[in-house]
Amino acid sequence: MESGKPKNSEGILARREKKLAFLLLSPTFLLVVGIVLFPLFANFWISFKPISLADLRPPTILVKERIKGKLEQPGEIIRIEYRYRNSSMKYPLADVVFEDKLPKSVEVLDISQNCSVEELSDAKIFKCVLGNIAPKGRGKITLNIFAEVPLKKGNFSLSDIQSDFKTTNVLTSFEFTVKNYLKVFSASEFIEVLKITIYYTFFGTAGALILGLFAAQIMQKAFLGRAFVRGILLFPYVAPVIAVAFSWVILFDPFSGPVNAMLIELGISEKSINFFGKRITSFSFFGLEINFPVALSMVILFEIWRYFPLSFLFILARMQSIPSDLYEAAEMDGATPFQQFWFLSIPHIIGILAVLFLLRFIWTFNKFDDIFLLTGGNAGTRTLTVNVYEQAFAISNLGAGAAVAVVIFMFLLIFSIIFIKFTPRDEG
């Protein structure tokens, strides 16, 4: 910003530049508004609506046509029956009008009061005003016709039937409810879900960070094949989540998984453990009864395993930017390896550690795929994100799912504020 100049002296070049900047940014802006910001607000909207998955198919009128009589015989009276029905169980249809195209040669004998026939150059249009139809409502219109010439079945095709109606689209109507929130907050497992989410997020983040720090320490030392090992260490992060999640599931399978078989083979465990299916195992430790959450710990381990490479990469990059003469000086002064780590490395990387912790915390909090693929949110591993899916798509209550998503968003807002406040300026 050029603060020195007075405002009104903004030249034509500057204005052109401003215009160009907006032009260049507009596609990005439109897409982000459409696919990210709009859904964010739509989510609030949906969370206050009594809407289920089935409501996404908008209500419509279904009309069936049935013909009685011999079409091929000229002069015969033919009876046409239209049966109609409101497809929705919940919502009425308003101002329903339907029309059908009849061959030109047909003469219409009797018309009920709300129907009419319109002559066109090549056909006749039979039109009926049905008015309002209640949910699940149905009805029938009959019509007698007569023709001098033989008719064909093809003259009465269903595609000729057109209908027009107004209905309340649940998504855009102004029908609101707070039931979704009441349902979400009053559910007995909500506190449980919250607790699991916090456990998962905290231990997943901290574990990945510590493991990443450890890996970075190890990889900082030069050795034969270091570049190769560094490439391998990034595999868990780079591979598709679906592939690694399923290989973990098979690795720890209770019936024929290698890990269980190995534990039994080596005599460490007596019977196979259902790692991803067992909620809690109790054991006593010096007389203390401890309930250990098995599946949750496994899911956390997976999270740590999959994301430590990222922390590792960032910490390593930061450590390699520490000038090596600092270490040489420390060595000269007789600092031991642990002292060098503690008093030299840590102060240099503490900034990136803090940023990583906050960012990873938010991302772990947001994580859905991993848990969903490993346990489906069963056995005490249902986090908030899995709960969104569970409510919206497993129980088919979109509104409740959106309400949980709003809860997530609120948490994120808090985290983001913390993030912005505490991020050191130089480390983004």
Add this chain to the structure above:
Amino acid sequence: MAIWRSGVFGGLLAGAIWSTLWYTLSCVALIVGSGSSINLEIGPALITGMLIGLLNVMYKPINVKIYFIVGTLFTLFLLILCSFGQPFGSQLPINDWHTMISTLIVSALIFYSIYCTVGSLTAGLLTRYFAEAFYTRLIWGLGLIFFILIVTIPFYVMIMTSFKNQRSLLKNPLDLSIDFSAGPEKLFNSYIELFVKYDFLTLLLNSAFVSVVTVLITLLFSIPGAYAVAKLRFPAREWLSSSVLLIYLIPAIILVIPLYSVFSQLGLRNTLFGLCIVYPATTIPVALYMLRGYFAGLPSELDDAGLMDGLTRWQIIIKISIPLAIPAIASVALYVFMIAWNEFLFAFMFLDDIKIFTLSRGIVSLDSTEVPRQHLMAASVVATVPVLFIFLWFEKFLVSGLTSGSVKG
């Protein structure tokens, strides 16, 4: 007296740890490789290791190569002696050449690890510096092995399982070796079945199509955007460049319900086109952020020179900035490709029609009781190989790109 600082203690400790570790690992490897059962008897290895540790503390070699060969043979001798000729239990007799080679390898590993860890350690009390250096070496070695193991084991199991058949998997889950005698047809049975019966070629092409289109759209949108944020002056510029990252923190799971609802009503849900507009929207903020950093690093004098020579801003972007930013653009492209290729949630929620499944979506549909799990693993390999291949090929690009801009999970 601080026992942990005594050199003898260090030698014994290093010997005990390394011998136990290598011996256990080789037992596991033998079980997995041969399918036979072995009783884990750590005792002999432990004694051998401690003796070797002690030896390394007491004796410092002059010729390292000869010392290594002699030491390995000595370890082998000790190991066989301590276990009364059966280092891997009675099931695997020592006169079998498999066992002999395994024992030799274990001996070499034990000896070499102990030798490297002990290093310049001498008997008697060590100074704090040397004691810590010793423990650092020990932890370093253990850590390296730990990381390599935890990272490779799931991939190893994935690949090996994909080459198995149902019967051998159920018979012995621990047999994770490849039976080359079965012939390629049987070996690649799962892969053949995936491509013939489950039409994985279509899935592969769908995934490739969606990923490439995502990359193209992302670049098309983010390059001009990043240039604008980096080089042009306009109000709200500072605000924009910092808020871009906040968008990045919004998870897909919050967006999925509204997008699902709206896309259902617009008829966009069950289409690849729908994915091709959702994916770029999630990747553009990051791409913009990464590229912005790079563009900002390019000297503005170049742009000014271009303007002086009568180029328009568009021409400057195309003729000057983009050619200079090729490394950054490449890393963004690869990164976005990886995200799109690996994406699961939207593909899972949006796609119903098997003809337009992406790989992620297709693999989830394989996860049922009717489909044998070696197929599932073969499918996982099919999904993993392209992305790992690309990653290894362009690792340098990716690593610098990742650390320069993003922290995506």
